[in-house]
Amino acid sequence: MTAPTIERDVSLLVQEAIEKHGAHRDALIPILSEVNHALGYIPAEAFQEVHKQLQTEDVSVSKGQLFGLASFYDMLSTKPRGRHVIKFCENAPCHVVGGKAVWDALCDSLNLKNGETTPDKKWTLVTTSCLGLCSVGPVVLIDDDLYGNVVPGQIDKILARYE
């Protein structure tokens, strides 16, 4: 993707998100989530656009405040991520049923550490807090696909499903 395309897309994307969620203060997180969902992260231009397009009496937020929002919430990313994001639950319920071994297998298979992206931009590996699927732990979430009762031996097979 070339730079000018991104700029135009972001402006339009923000405009659509504002139309969908409303130009209110309580729509800020939904608007940023929308951008994050479409692009995989929130680029600096998006903060600029939200700041520019949301100059109503009710809402006026600086770029800094918007960045502060995005950096606070775990599901929003301010850095580009890989095409597929792998989220691994690192909490106690998954841990006591063998989570650590699954995590090690993930790290080994992808040659990544927590928070890193592969050089070919295919994978980003992150840990996450409880996803509320504890009865089928250990749990791995790839994009929107859930994998439960995961054992280390399945990792390569699961990863092979993704282009």
Next chain:
Amino acid sequence: MQTKRAMILVSNDPESIRLGANELIQNLSEALGAYDLQDEVEITTLSNIGTSNILPLVVVYPEATVYGPVKPADARFLVEEHLYKGRVATDLIAPPKQLSGNIGWLRAHKGYNPAEQRIVLERAGHIDPENIEEFIAENGYQALGKALSEMTPEQVIETIEKSGLQGRGGAGFPTGRKWKFVRMAKGEKKYIICNADESEPGTFKDRIVLEGDPHTILEAMAIAGYALGADEGYIYIRGEYGLAYRRLQQAIEQAEEYGFLGDNIFEKGFNFHIHLHTGAGAYVCGEETALIESIEGKRGEPRARPPYPVTHGLWNRPTLVNNVETLANIPAIVRNGAEWYRSFGTPSSPGTKVYTIMGNVNFSGVIEVPMGITLREVINIYAKGMKPGSILRMAQTGGSSGSIIPASLQDTPMDFESFRKAGVSLGSGALLICDQNTCIVDLVKVLLQFFRFESCGKCTPCRVGTQRTYEIVDRISQGQGRLEDLDVLVSLAQEMERASNCGLGQTAGVPVRDMLKHFRTEVEAHIRLGSCPTGVCAMTPETELV
């Protein structure tokens, strides 16, 4: 309406969908077409609440025959055998052992645990959550109608107060009293918020309610709105709960269409509107003031209290914040009365509690039982005992901010008062059962990693305290601990509890405190002998926690 001869229920929770439930529904529908049965048999979905290893689950009514796991390829055989030839497709029948007890719709049939009492989960897994008519058929919106036509707002609050219902989000604050505070607070505009930001590790009870019975929450919020004089409500649902979000969205649309939400409800001049708001991944937003900040489009950092949300909440207006499970009790209480509700549970903690069970046990999942049963009962009856070869070593109750209790406390009744006396927290109702292969230092390290990651950073005791306690416990797990570290841990835990701004920091020291209270010998072994008694900790400086 045309009468149907039979009904096929297919589980479509996320795990079932992953295993092909949608394809299965498609194939079943095609198979019915092939046998020309499409007018006689209806297919509907159910949100599975039972066991996880026989999914997707298919139940055929009126016989209530349970099949599972059913693969998409089995659809034709199932239809041919059961619905065309009229005999049970024995090859696909679910193994009875895994069915016993915990599946809601089996209540009229054998295997249903008599001690399980469903109020909150009355309909979850029993009705099609996407169909408002099934909800209405099961007494849905009846309580709202009763409140609006037969009761004054004061009478509704009085009923809730008399029922003795306590908040099910973890703190156990009397719900009726909270409602009264908001009712009495000055201000024309008030808000009702449903806290559906369920992120306590090991807790998924609210998800089961939201996915399986979304209308019950809408009904409860409307009742609260009527009782408290509010015309607007928010459901703050965590960003990770996509299916629950879609179900709620659909439920709100349906309720508006049927006139249970919106303007002039039941033509009684009462208006109530509900907005759905998703979080974006922050544990701390389960704290009510952080949640309010988050709805207002800010970083979810808890406010200083007082003032409390009951007087200064959303947009600084009086606001009621109730947990999903708390709200799910409301319609049943309004319908059946306070006396009825008090007939369950203990005098000081009436009603039922939904628990999520997991860990080294044979059954993981959700149960709803009266307050006051013991952990031993939960493990032996509902969890079907420990896994083969496993012996109960410790349990963690109430998620990360709950307590770690040794096996010796397993006969303490689980209700707010008994647990408070024993210095244990009931918390959110998560029960993580750990066997002899669990190392306390390793477990506490994982819990502290959670707190240091989720601390919002606003106040120093929590931001620094969670980091330092993690570093010390990490060092002990690497064989680099010193005995004086234990004193430092104790004082850090105390200071976090006393000086932190919100519940996150105030409870972050609990795992450390419990570790030293119940398992000090084992911790000292890591330090004095430089070895881990269970062999879990690698005891080398290179170890890095996930």
